[in-house]
Amino acid sequence: MPAAFAVLTAGLLAFHRVVPNSVGRLGSSLELFLPWLGLAAVVLFGLALLRRSATALLALLLPTAAWVHLFGGLLLPGGKPGAHDLVVVQHNVSDENPDPAGTARTLTDAEPDLIALQELVSPALQVYERTLAPAYPHHVVRGTVGLWSKHPLTDARLLDVKPQGIAGPWSRGLRAVVHTPRAEIAAYVAHLPSIRVRASGLASSWRDESADLLGEAVAAEEVETVILLGDLNGTVDDRGLAPLTSRMNVAERGFAFSFPAAFPLARIDQVMARSATVGYIRTLSATGSDHLPVAARITPH
Incomplete structure (x- = not known):
């Protein structure tokens, strides 16, 4: 047997x-x-x-x-960082986070170049803006997602990844160009719909539809190097994210299980890239969220 x-x-x-x-x-x-x-x-x-x-x-x-x-x-070990590498942090901060200021400090302790956040709501949003501003003077927020950067940001716009079946206001995607010392990088921040486990099985049609829309946006992006940071509500092995994983590189080192924070079973918070390598990915210390933050090193090609 x-x-x-x-x-x-x-x-x-x-x-x-x-x-x-x-x-x-x-x-x-x-x-x-x-x-x-x-x-x-x-x-x-x-x-x-x-x-x-x-x-x-x-x-x-x-x-x-x-x-x-x-x-x-x-x-395997992540290897030594290169001179032109970018450190990025991705975190779903939770709209019920009781300590947004402490969460922001945890993220900045990793000294990233970029910080992508989801589930941004008032008044916590104002706390993140105030706490992150000294080290990250450039930021953009669209709906409930935001991007903070040490480098200038331009051409920011809302990214439409809303499935047809969702009624009412729903803004969970943005795109902006990051002007790094080496090159321009198109940064995408997204929060795809949640999946649900039901008696009939996994309910992921909205997530899959949103992933299709996001994949089409990445495919149409004219800036060569693209970084995607987001709570994608799926692992890189999940075929529902194939519209993204078929077009982008995923982390080469590290598991970084990020959800649920109390007992992480899967990494649904992702860092992907086009024309760049996603090196070692790791989790950061727990915050007031039900997700763990993840940090990754990006090496542009």
Whole structure:
């Protein structure tokens, strides 16, 4: 039995794209927690030892190899930062955050060049603006998302990623050009719709539609180098984010599970880039949000 489960686990890891999404978004549900399938191999290893089954131990090489192929690189060191690298921070601050000033200080402790925030509401927004202003004199806010920068920002505009089924005001995307000493970079900040787990399965149609709109905007962007920072409510393995992951580079090192903050199970706060490499990504200290902040290093090509 452990050998059969080992083969099944290896199959799910290696061929997760084959799992259909037509019923309850089963494929996306699997991909949301895909790295955790490695725990199944650990449990099966213990069972194989208890049963003293050489066949099961050999079979465990399959899921182990599949997991290392998919995620082993994320465990490697991040390497040395380059002279032209940018440090960026992404954080869904939560519209119920009881300590916006403390949250802002936690983010600035990482000394990033850019800070992207979601769920900005008054009066907390004014606190973020006041606290971040000394170190980040350039900022733009559209709806409930914002970008703070050490470098000048121009050409800021609202980014329409609103699904058709959502009625009423809903502004969760912006785009601005960051003028760094080396080059101009188009920075996108987005907060995609939440997904819900229901009896019928995963409800992600709004998130998927919003990801399509965001992917189209990135594809049409004329500035060569693009950085996307956002709460995308999905992992980079989730096929629902394929309109973005097929066009952009994702983090090469680090897991940085960011949600939920009390017991992080997945990284749904993402940093992606076009014509740039996303190096090591890590989580920062917990704030008053239900998400952990993530920080990443960007190396323009």
